[in-house]
């Protein structure tokens with residue numbers, strides 16, 4: 001009887017199984033169809049496992065520019081297994097940083113920043129969310145706002161004065177301008193962030209190792225199932241060691257500040273550095289946001305990563321272009337002589353009357369944006385960009401370097417012509433999307449107001465006080481301008497010059 005009944009049900013279960021199978025196939029077919037109907041951006045052919053990595057070469061900004069000439073201003077690459085949208089035109093940049101800014105506002109999770117910056121608990125590599133929003137507005141308002149940046153004027157003047165004295169003592173000798181600018185930016189950031197210069201070469205070396213570790217390639221960031229390779233070759237262990245040593249350094253500096261505060265309690269807040277300000281904010285129980293210790297330390301270390309080499313590289317490129325273009329150098333010296341009128345120092349107030357100086361710096365940043373591909377973003381939901389369907393989770397790169405050299409946007413786009421920035425409205429907020437050295441939109445750089453006065457006043461004083469020539473009778477126009485990628489896009493060869501006083 002039992003056998004009978006089970007036999008009876010057999011055709012029925014076979015029927016339902018077949019029906020279920022057909023249903024699954026139908027759903028699959030429909031979803032495959034709709035996938036095919038998705039209008040994906042053009043993609044260069046990729047290789048198994050590594051995807052398009054082999055096409056980036058040693059100069060990704062240039063390789064991506066060349067690829068975009070073939071595949072268009074929006075292309076979809078695969079870096080390992082990570083789908084990566086590459087934007088190479090002003091229109092594409094505008095879509096990402098303005099039209100869909102919120103959707104494109106996150107950052108991908110990357111191994112090295114996670115190790116070095118307390119699991120990306122500071123700003124630059126934090127995913128979008130409450131934590132990032134609170135921290136960014138804290139930095140914009142309390143550390144890098146207008147009034148606060150003005151209060152660092154004394155530090156800027158001191159350190160630029162010191163740099164000019166060092167150059168004065170080096171007249172007649174060959175000077176490495178990169179190292180001069182490196183010391184300047186390091187000293188300024190150290191004094192503003194920590195309240196003092198880093199003592200001894202040991203700490204300077206540690207901080208420079210910390211900054212450089214950000215560029216150590218991590219295979220796990222792009223091919224997650226191969227992340228054990230990072231462990232095997234020791235890159236994770238090395239980064240962890242540097243992170244630990246830096247953490248100890250920042251902890252000791254915080255301790256110094258806590259002790260100093262106990263002594264100075266009740267005195268005025270003048271001359272406060274980042275650590276002072278952040279410690280005060282941590283104690284502020286009227287604020288709805290609690291600043292965690294790791295975020296505080298992350299912000300301090302991030303200032304070194306984000307602020308030193310970027311400003312140093314920009315100065316080095318601006319100086320290189322001035323040396324290579326004597327016509328521009330002469331015109332700038334003319335403006336400086338006219339405004340400074342024989343005074344020994346060019347002040348921050350003088351610089352406000354110097355449109356050509358400002359144009360020189362903007363033009364140098366156009367040709368040599370220190371972070372040529374900005375920082376990678378991550379799309380948080382599916383969106384349509386310039387008619388293409390882009391899936392949530394895609395990583396996004398904006399080739400600011402290529403946009404700055406786009407011949408459709410810039411006449412004689414590879415030439416150094418500061419005049420193009422006179423009488424135009426292109427400003428540091430990047431709202432025109434044709435010039436993006438500091439990015440644009442919610443994720444743009446909060447350090448603009450901090451670094452621009454350093455660049456302007458430092459360059460003004462050097463050019464006002466010294467003539468520069470290349471050693472070994474190298475002609476100015478033969479100066480090697482080859483670039484190489486590190487934390488920033490910097491000169492491959494050091495900028496060695498012979499300095500002589502102008503008066």
Ligand code: HEM
Nearest residue numbers: 124306307310311371374375438439440443444445447451
């Ligand atoms: C010449 C100097 C500098 C240049 C060219 C520069 C450039 C940039 C660029 C291109 C980005 C990425 C923007 C994007 O993804 O859209 C960025 C982000 C950032 N920069 Fe700067 N930067 C400079 C100086 C500074 C300084 C001095 C500080 C702080 C002391 C700073 C702090 C930051 C931070 C915290 C971010 C992350 C913003 C976020 O993710 O929301 N930068 N910078």
